Amino acid sequence: MRQRLIPLFSLMLCCLQSVQAATFMPSIEDSRWELVGSRFMCRMTQAIPAFGMAEFEHEAGEEVRFILRPTDRIHFRDGAYLVAEPAPWQPGMNARDIGFVKGDKESGHLHTSTRYAKNMLAALNRGMMPTFTTDQWYGTPESLRVALSAVNFQAAYPEYVSCVSGLLPVNFRQVARTAVLFTGGGWHLSDSSRKRLDLIKMYVDNDDSVNAIYVDGHSDSAGRRLANRDLSKKRAEAVTEYLVSKGMDEAMITTRYHGERYPVVPNTSKDNRARNRRVTIRLERE
Numbered sequence: 001m002r003q004r005l006i007p008l009f010s011l012m013l014c015c016l017q018s019v020q021a022a023t024f025m026p027s028i029e030d031s032r033w034e035l036v037g038s039r040f041m042c043r044m045t046q047a048i049p050a051f052g053m054a055e056f057e058h059e060a061g062e063e064v065r066f067i068l069r070p071t072d073r074i075h076f077r078d079g080a081y082l083v084a085e086p087a088p089w090q091p092g093m094n095a096r097d098i099g100f101v102k103g104d105k106e107s108g109h110l111h112t113s114t115r116y117a118k119n120m121l122a123a124l125n126r127g128m129m130p131t132f133t134t135d136q137w138y139g140t141p142e143s144l145r146v147a148l149s150a151v152n153f154q155a156a157y158p159e160y161v162s163c164v165s166g167l168l169p170v171n172f173r174q175v176a177r178t179a180v181l182f183t184g185g186g187w188h189l190s191d192s193s194r195k196r197l198d199l200i201k202m203y204v205d206n207d208d209s210v211n212a213i214y215v216d217g218h219s220d221s222a223g224r225r226l227a228n229r230d231l232s233k234k235r236a237e238a239v240t241e242y243l244v245s246k247g248m249d250e251a252m253i254t255t256r257y258h259g260e261r262y263p264v265v266p267n268t269s270k271d272n273r274a275r276n277r278r279v280t281i282r283l284e285r286e
Helices: 002-018 114-125 153-165 191-206 225-245 270-276
Strands: 021-024 034-037 041-048 052-059 065-070 080-085 096-101 129-134 143-147 177-181 210-217 253-257 278-285
Touching: 034 153, 041 153, 052 114, 052 153, 065 114, 080 114, 096 114, 114 129, 114 153, 177 191, 191 210, 191 225, 191 278, 210 225, 225 253, 225 278
Parallel strands: 021 143, 210 253
Antiparallel strands: 034 041, 041 052, 052 065, 080 096, 080 129, 129 143, 177 278, 210 278
16 A cells, blocks of 8 residues: 555655745755753754744653744644655755655644654755645645755764763653552562662752652552551652662652552452552652
8 A cells, every 4th residue: 555655645746846836945054953952852953944943852761753843833734745855966866755744733833753753864864855845835826845954964963963862761751650569468679660760760860850759658458458558658668768778868758658548440350459559659840
């Protein structure tokens, strides 16, 4: 099916480009790639004069993505075709189809998949121009083309790669709400739980905005209520003691325990009870 679509896709592009097109792309003089980076995010951007902003965004713990942000939201609500076109100084090089990108009807932005974003980076590194095309510009028969320029890209790309290599392995969303599980009647941390807590500790060490950590112990409903409350206390304390042993400020941590009072699922099966034998760790920011 895909092999049938590609020739049709190429034919449509030829038709779109055969008519007059409103084209936006940076000139050689205006082509700049700018990098803003930290341990949490690497963002490489190019301004497209009179149109908007192109961004490659790589967040800690995630894959790279690309976002095209038009100043006017109307342009790409119905999506666009994405092709890596040869630059004017690359005669004889063929264009490469990348795919169709759906538009965000609310924001008017184009968000590509990780695969498309990586294809765009590879094309830019070869000196090609990733180009978005749609068949109507402001509802007229004129098509719209928006191209990224590869000029100065190779100078900026090594710095971007260096930034990505220094990203944390996780971001805030991935550690802000964490649960570690325990065996029936047990309160000792497993190796996998320790590794998860190590990631939380690493993140907190790098994010000064985290000002509070809540550790809450829970149990399933097997056994006596008072015994379960004591068991949840031991589990919560085991987590807190481990974090403190790794150098976390104990004053940041609030440790609580609830026994069987707050199950996440009914205690009606073995698997459900395993999910309820847990300690949750919640990070709060300023």
